[in-house]
Amino acid sequence: MTRFSIALFAVVAAVLSAPPAVAQLGGIFGNETPPRPPANVPSRPEAPPVQALPPGAPPNPERPRSGVQSQSLPPPLGAAPAPLAPRPQPPSAQTPPPSDESILEPPTPKIANPTAVFSGLDKITGRIFTFDVAIGETVRFGALEVTPRICYTRPPTELPHTDGFVEVDELTLQGELRRIFTGWMFAASPGLSAVEHPIYDVWLVDCKGGVLPALTVDTSPNETAPPQPAPSRLQQQRPPARPPAPPPSR
Numbered sequence: 001m002t003r004f005s006i007a008l009f010a011v012v013a014a015v016l017s018a019p020p021a022v023a024q025l026g027g028i029f030g031n032e033t034p035p036r037p038p039a040n041v042p043s044r045p046e047a048p049p050v051q052a053l054p055p056g057a058p059p060n061p062e063r064p065r066s067g068v069q070s071q072s073l074p075p076p077l078g079a080a081p082a083p084l085a086p087r088p089q090p091p092s093a094q095t096p097p098p099s100d101e102s103i104l105e106p107p108t109p110k111i112a113n114p115t116a117v118f119s120g121l122d123k124i125t126g127r128i129f130t131f132d133v134a135i136g137e138t139v140r141f142g143a144l145e146v147t148p149r150i151c152y153t154r155p156p157t158e159l160p161h162t163d164g165f166v167e168v169d170e171l172t173l174q175g176e177l178r179r180i181f182t183g184w185m186f187a188a189s190p191g192l193s194a195v196e197h198p199i200y201d202v203w204l205v206d207c208k209g210g211v212l213p214a215l216t217v218d219t220s221p222n223e224t225a226p227p228q229p230a231p232s233r234l235q236q237q238r239p240p241a242r243p244p245a246p247p248p249s250r
Contacts, residue, residue: 108158113207116148116164121201130205142200145169145177151207162187164204168195 113135120129120141133139138147151164168181185193185204195202 109155110152111210111212113151113153113210115209116151116204117206117208118146118202119205123199141202143171144200144202146202153207153210155212162207164207166204168202
C-alpha cells in the first residue's frame with residue numbers, strides 16, 4: 001500500500017511540474033496573429049472577361065461538334081425493331097390532299113327469280129321435304145300453305161345472298177286459315193325468320209329461274225369528230241367537172 005501511494009504521488013508531482021503546452025501558431029488563449037504566407041506562392045489566374053455578343057446574334061451559339069460519332073444501338077434480342085420514320089418527300093412527290101367529293105359505289109344488282117325453293121320439316125316423323133313454289137302461287141305442306149311474293153339472288157360474281165318475302169298460313173281443324181308468318185326469309189340464316197308451329201317447319205333454300213340484268217353500255221362517242229379543213233382558194237375557183245360527152249350515134 002505504501003509503495004502504491006508513493007508511485008501515485010510521484011506521477012501527480014510530475015504532471016503538476018510540467019510546463020503548459022504551446023501551439024505552433026501561438027498559445028490557445030493567446031492573441032498572437034498567425035504568420036502570413038510567403039510572397040513567392042503563385043496566385044490563381046484570373047478568368048478572361050466575358051465578351052458582349054453583337055446585336056442580332058443567337059443567345060446560345062452551337063458548340064463545335066467533337067470528333068466522336070454517335071450511332072444508335074441495335075435492339076436487344078427478341079425485341080421488335082422500332083419502325084423507321086418516313087423520309088420527307090419533295091413537294092412534287094407528295095400525294096395531293098383529299099378532295100371533298102364523295103365517290104358513290106353502284107348498288108349491287110339483284111336478280112328477281114320466278115321460282116322459290118323451300119324445305120319443310122315434319123317434326124313427328126323427322127322427314128325433310130324440298131319443293132318448288134312459283135312466285136304468287138300457294139303450295140300446301142301438311143297443315144301449312146306457303147305463298148312466296150318475291151325471291152332475290154345476286155350475280156355469281158358477288159357474294160351469295162338469297163332472300164324472299166313469304167306468307168305462311170295455317171289450316172286449323174275448323175277449316176279456317178290463320179296467318180302465322182309474314183316477312184323476309186334469308187337462305188343463309190333460316191333461324192332469323194323461323195315459322196313457329198308445333199308440328200311443321202318451313203324455310204327458304206334457294207331461288208332459281210332468274211335472268212341476269214342486261215348491262216347498259218354507253219354507245220355515245222367520247223371524242224368529238226375532228227373539224228374538217230376549209231377548202232383552199234384553188235378548190236373554190238376550180239369549175240365543176242363536165243360530164244363526159246355521149247358517144248356518136250351510128
